[in-house]
Amino acid sequence: MTRFDRIRWLVFAVVIAGMAASVVALVGMRDGMREIGLENPNGPIWFTTGVEYDVARVEGTLTDFARGSAGQDEVALRFDILWSRLSQIGKGAAAQKLDGYDIDVTAYDDLRALLTRVEGQVATLDDVARREAFALADEFRAFLPGLRQISLATLDASAAEATGWRDRLLSVSDNSLILSGALGVGVLLLAFGFALESQHTRRELRLKKALLEEAQVADLAKTQFIAVVNHELRGPLSTLNSAIYALDISVGKDMPPKFVKLVRTARTGSAQLTSLVNDLLEADTYATGQSDYAFETAGLAELLKAQISVNQPYARAFGVEIVAEELDRDLRVDGDLRRLGQVVSNLLTNAAKFSNPGDKVSVSLKRVGGKVVLAVKDTGRGIPEALRERIFERFFQADDAPGRERSGIGLGIGLSIVRSVVEAHRGEVTFESTPGRGTTFFVRLPEAA
Amino acid sequence: MKISYLLTAALLFAGTVQAETSDTGKASDTVLMVHHGAATEAGRSVAFSMEQLRALQQTTIVTTNEFVEKATSFSGPLLRDLVAEVAEDGDSTLTLTALNDYQVEMPIADSLDYDVIVALERDGAPMSVRENGPLWIIYPMTDHPELNDAVYSGRLVWQLVQIDVQP
Numbered sequence: 001m002t003r004f005d006r007i008r009w010l011v012f013a014v015v016i017a018g019m020a021a022s023v024v025a026l027v028g029m030r031d032g033m034r035e036i037g038l039e040n041p042n043g044p045i046w047f048t049t050g051v052e053y054d055v056a057r058v059e060g061t062l063t064d065f066a067r068g069s070a071g072q073d074e075v076a077l078r079f080d081i082l083w084s085r086l087s088q089i090g091k092g093a094a095a096q097k098l099d100g101y102d103i104d105v106t107a108y109d110d111l112r113a114l115l116t117r118v119e120g121q122v123a124t125l126d127d128v129a130r131r132e133a134f135a136l137a138d139e140f141r142a143f144l145p146g147l148r149q150i151s152l153a154t155l156d157a158s159a160a161e162a163t164g165w166r167d168r169l170l171s172v173s174d175n176s177l178i179l180s181g182a183l184g185v186g187v188l189l190l191a192f193g194f195a196l197e198s199q200h201t202r203r204e205l206r207l208k209k210a211l212l213e214e215a216q217v218a219d220l221a222k223t224q225f226i227a228v229v230n231h232e233l234r235g236p237l238s239t240l241n242s243a244i245y246a247l248d249i250s251v252g253k254d255m256p257p258k259f260v261k262l263v264r265t266a267r268t269g270s271a272q273l274t275s276l277v278n279d280l281l282e283a284d285t286y287a288t289g290q291s292d293y294a295f296e297t298a299g300l301a302e303l304l305k306a307q308i309s310v311n312q313p314y315a316r317a318f319g320v321e322i323v324a325e326e327l328d329r330d331l332r333v334d335g336d337l338r339r340l341g342q343v344v345s346n347l348l349t350n351a352a353k354f355s356n357p358g359d360k361v362s363v364s365l366k367r368v369g370g371k372v373v374l375a376v377k378d379t380g381r382g383i384p385e386a387l388r389e390r391i392f393e394r395f396f397q398a399d400d401a402p403g404r405e406r407s408g409i410g411l412g413i414g415l416s417i418v419r420s421v422v423e424a425h426r427g428e429v430t431f432e433s434t435p436g437r438g439t440t441f442f443v444r445l446p447e448a449a
Numbered sequence: 450m451k452i453s454y455l456l457t458a459a460l461l462f463a464g465t466v467q468a469e470t471s472d473t474g475k476a477s478d479t480v481l482m483v484h485h486g487a488a489t490e491a492g493r494s495v496a497f498s499m500e501q502l503r504a505l506q507q508t509t510i511v512t513t514n515e516f517v518e519k520a521t522s523f524s525g526p527l528l529r530d531l532v533a534e535v536a537e538d539g540d541s542t543l544t545l546t547a548l549n550d551y552q553v554e555m556p557i558a559d560s561l562d563y564d565v566i567v568a569l570e571r572d573g574a575p576m577s578v579r580e581n582g583p584l585w586i587i588y589p590m591t592d593h594p595e596l597n598d599a600v601y602s603g604r605l606v607w608q609l610v611q612i613d614v615q616p
Contacts (some may be wrong), residue, residue, distance in 0.1 A: 043599075054549060080578035081549050081608065087579065088516060 008193060011186045018179040025172045044097040045158055047089050048151040051108070054082040055140055055147060062137035065130065072125045075133075079115070079122050086112055101157035107146040114139060230281045237277055241270050268313050275345065282342065282417050293336040293424060297448045300365055300372060301327040303337060307344040308363060314349055319357030322348055325364045331372045332448040339421045344374070346414040347441050351378035354439070371427075371444045379438040388433070392419045418443075476500045480583055481567070482611045485535040487544075495534045499569070499583065502526055508566050512591040515602045516581070523568035523587040528612075529560040531567060535614050542615045545586060548578065548608035555604045557614070563596065564589055567609060581607035 061078045064070035089095060089108060098105060118136060125133060244266050251260050308322050315322050333340075351361040355378045364375045383391060392415050418441075422429045427445035479496040486492030505526035513520050532543065536557070543560070546552050559565055568585045569575060576582025585607040590596045 050549075050551075057549070077548065077578060083579040084581050084608065085549075088581070 004193060004197070008190055011189060015179075015183050015186045018182065022172060022176045022179060025168075025175075043158070044101070044154050045151065047085075047095075047098070048147070048154045051082075051085055051089060051111075052144065052147045052151055054078070054085050055111070055143055058082050059137045059140040059144075062133045062140065065125065066133035066137065068130065075122060075125060079119075083115055086115065098154065101154060101161075103150060103153045103157065105150060107143060107150060111143055111147075114143075226280060230277060233277050234281075237270070237274055241274060244270050264313075268317055272314060272349075275349070278342070279346070279413050279417060282413075293339065295334050295336055297332055297334050298337055299329060299332050300340070300374065300445075301329045301331065303341055304344060304363055304365060304374070307341055307348060311345055311348040311352070315352035315361065318352050318355060320352045320355045320359050320361055322352065322361045322363065325362045327363075327365045328367060331365055331367060333372055333425070333445045334448045335425050335445070336421075340425070343418050343421050343443065344376075346418050347376040347443070350414055351376050351380070351439070351441075354378060354380040356380060367447065368444075370447065372447050374443040374445070375440055377438065377440040382435040382437055382439050383431070383433040384435060388431075391415050391431075392429075481531070481609065483531050483534055483614065484611060485537065485540075485614050487613060487615060493535050497531070499575075502567070502569055502584075505530060507569075508564055510564065510566055510568075510587055510589045510592075512587065512589055514588070514590050514605055516605065516607070520591060522572050523566065523570070523585065524573075525566045525569040525584070525587075527560070528565040528567055528586065529557075531612065532557060532560060532614055539616050540614050544613040544615065545604070545606040545609060546611040546613070547606050548610055551606065553603055553606055559588075559601075559604070563593060578608060584609040 058075075058078045061070050061075050065072065065075050086108060089098075118139070121132070121136065244263070247263050248267050251263055304324065304327055308324055312322055348361060348363070355361060359379045362377045364377075366373050366375075419429050422443055422445070425445055427443060429441065429443050431439055431441045433439040476499045478498055480499050481497040481502065482494055483497065484492055484494040502525065507524050508527050509522060509524040511520055511522045528543075541557055543555050543557055544552055545555060566587050568587045569583065571580065571582070571585075576585065586605055586609055588596050588601055588605065590601065
């Protein structure tokens with residue numbers, strides 16, 4: 001995770017946590033606000049005004065009774081309704097709320113005491129007692145201001161509580177607003193970050209693509225160059241070869257020895273040049289993936305013998321003799337003989353090139369562990385430790401190699417061709433080398449069924 | 450929910466005292482009017498005496514609510530059976546009126562969704578006016594926890610005297 005990613009996650013987490021906190025606060029407030037809602041018909045304010053109302057109706061009914069316009073039963077009903085309301089106000093949710101408001105409700109106790117005191121009087125009101133009813137009505141009327149006070153106090157307390165909730169709601173709303181702002185900024189920051197990042201990525205991709213295209217163009221140019229060079233070289237070379245061959249076969253005893261020697265040297269040189277140009281062409285076909293193989297089942301011993309005699313003149317030019325040590329004639333492989341010949345040729349010329357004059361390059365062909373193993377051994381100076389990993393690379397040359405001075409032109413592609421061809425035959429090529437003592441290359445190929 | 454409580458209070462203080470015809474003494478006296486149409490309109494009415502209400506199928510509910518201190522047994526006829534006496538297709542609202550002119554509206558759906566009763570008895574005994582009787586609308590709140598809400602508590606009309614069935 002980059003530093004940028006961490007910041008991004010941090011912003012995200014803060015925003016989410018803030019939103020969760022405001023949701024919790026709002027949910028917590030909802031229930032509390034519902035309790036004090038003025039529309040709640042069982043809220044405390046309805047109770048207290050209800051008592052006022054019922055007291056006023058008792059008082060009014062008593063006055064009507066005193067004037068003769070209402071009966072005793074009506075007074076008793078209003079009295080009972082007030083009684084029920086007063087007994088209800090002492091219990092239930094509204095009563096708890098009133099207790100919580102800490103309002104002086106002694107007027108209710110006094111009113112209860114009055115009801116109990118005049119209960120008998122109300123039950124026995126009759127026509128002669130109508131004047132008495134006026135006095136009773138006065139007693140009830142006297143309560144109204146005190147009850148009004150309770151209602152007003154309750155209203156105040158409810159309002160104060162509602163204001164408290166409103167304030168809390170406002171503060172939650174303010175916080176939500178700030179949070180929304182922060183959320184907006186956070187989202188903007190994140191978006192900005194993403195935009196920057198994607199722009200950066202796009203630029204990098206473009207750059208990489210351009211580099212890749214450049215490299216591909218360069219590689220193609222190189223390959224095409226090699227192909228052209230090949231073509232231009234092979235024409236004159238084949239003319240040269242034919243001429244030298246014609247010269248060589250017409251050399252007679254009457255020719256001066258120096259002339260004969262010069263013709264032989266020219267023939268060796270042109271053979272070497274042909275081999276180099278062929279290598280170059282092979283390397284080109286591998287590079288462009290155009291190489292194709294013609295497989296057949298054949299014995300390797302014959303091929304080895306032929307290659308030894310072909311490359312012997314080249315080796316002798318270095319004062320080196322190629323010798324066949326142990327060739328198992330029964331070993332057969334499925335392979336492209338021309339390509340395998342090239343492999344052998346490359347290994348032999350390589351070994352000769354890096355040998356000391358008077359040395360021998362020995363070739364053997366054996367079956368080892370179910371595989372056909374071809375070994376080319378020289379007693380030359382060996383491969384330096386530092387270069388061992390790279391000798392199969394294309395165009396690789398040990399630049400400081402003194403062998404190069406003696407071998408003339410070297411392209412550094414011989415071993416890369418060896419590896420390509422051997423691998424195309426499902427085989428492998430390895431070597432053992434001791435600096436100063438020599439190198440042995442092993443080519444392992446599957447034996448033909 | 451429409452509440453005409455304040456309005457009624459204002460009318461009272463203006464001196465308009467409605468004459469009541471309640472005599473809770475005899476079982477044959479009318480204790481409940483079930484009326485079709487708004488309270489002030491003429492319409493088909495069915496009057497019930499305590500005797501008639503007791504003759505209907507009785508349902509018992511054991512429940513708590515904001516006005517009782519513990520689980521209490523209430524019994525009486527189902528509200529929907531009383532409403533069915535006058536209800537017509539398309540009716541949706543009941544206006545419940547109490548002795549002290551407290552009024553509250555409730556949807557008829559409540560009486561169909563729940564076994565709402567017009568309680569005649571509390572713990573097996575009739576209720577006096579002082580005990581919030583003689584008729585009290587009771588919802589089965591203990592059996593249906595979703596009813597424990599101020600909206601439904603407001604519909605627990607005690608000292609019920611009239612039901613107006615309206616579209």
